[in-house]
Amino acid sequence: DAGVTQSxxxxxxxxxxxxxxxxxxxxxxxxxxxxxxxxxxxxxxxxQYYEEEERQRGNFPDRFSGHxxxxxxxxLNVNALLLGDSAxxxxxxxxxxxxxxGYTFGSGTRLTVV
Amino acid sequence: xxxxxxHLPTLSVQEGDNSIINCAYSNSASDYFIWYxxxxxxxxxxxxxxxxNMDKRQGQRVTVLLNKTVKHLSLQxxxxxxxxxxxxxxxxxxxxxQKVTFGTGTKLQVIP
Numbered sequence: 001d002a003g004v005t006q007s008x009x010x011x012x013x014x015x016x017x018x019x020x021x022x023x024x025x026x027x028x029x030x031x032x033x034x035x036x037x038x039x040x041x042x043x044x045x046x047x048q049y050y051e052e053e054e055r056q057r058g059n060f061p062d063r064f065s066g067h068x069x070x071x072x073x074x075x076l077n078v079n080a081l082l083l084g085d086s087a088x089x090x091x092x093x094x095x096x097x098x099x100x101x102g103y104t105f106g107s108g109t110r111l112t113v114v
Numbered sequence: 115x116x117x118x119x120x121h122l123p124t125l126s127v128q129e130g131d132n133s134i135i136n137c138a139y140s141n142s143a144s145d146y147f148i149w150y151x152x153x154x155x156x157x158x159x160x161x162x163x164x165x166x167n168m169d170k171r172q173g174q175r176v177t178v179l180l181n182k183t184v185k186h187l188s189l190q191x192x193x194x195x196x197x198x199x200x201x202x203x204x205x206x207x208x209x210x211x212q213k214v215t216f217g218t219g220t221k222l223q224v225i226p
Contacts, residue, residue: 004157031212033212033213033214035216040122041219042203042205042216042217042218042219043158043203043216044216045213045214045215048212048213056213058213090157090158092157092214094212103148103160103212103214104160105150105157105158105159106157107155107156107157108156108157
């Protein structure tokens with residue numbers, strides 16, 4: 001049973017560019033949450049998707065947007081990249097039977113903005 | 115992989131000793147708390163959780179204590195092993211949807 005998978009694992013982008021990160025949730029999970037983890041910090045909540053809609057959002061600018069597909073997979077898009085967007089981006093999934101109690105994280109995508 | 119514990123408080127413990135990691139949480143309305151372990155290059159891994167109607171919960175080699183009066187959580191690891199070396203985060207959830215808010219992590223270093 002595959003857990004949460006994220007792609008790519010590493011990415012280097014230039015300031016001002018746009019990036020798309022992808023997440024496939026654990027089998028049986030229907031909710032996807034995205035987190036940003038700067039070096040030496042705890043993960044910060046970006047937003048959460050359920051039934052293909054953004055259900056909750058953290059304190060992140062509109063440059064951060066997302067999407068959830070009918071198969072529950074999700075994308076995180078960041079426009080107009082800033083150097084400060086360099087971080088580990090984590091995806092977590094949870095399901096109908098084990099909501100937050102069953103939060104499962106992927107290994108993340110390491111984004112470097114130069 | 116790149117370390118996630120570059121600027122975090124560090125706890126150094128001798129192998130075989132017990133470890134205690136402390137955490138202060140922020141929201142008195144939080145009703146569910148989780149401890150996560152994060153190894154270098156990996157995502158956070160669930161260790162143990164506790165609901166706000168409990169003050170203690172035990173797992174295998176781990177115990178979580180909750181003091182709601184002072185909004186304090188602790189994680190106790192018995193007989194600490196080298197494989198326990200990682201960054202540990204406490205996290206809280208305030209009802210409703212599954213948003214989890216992470217606290218400041220602690221880097222645990224186990225000395226062989």
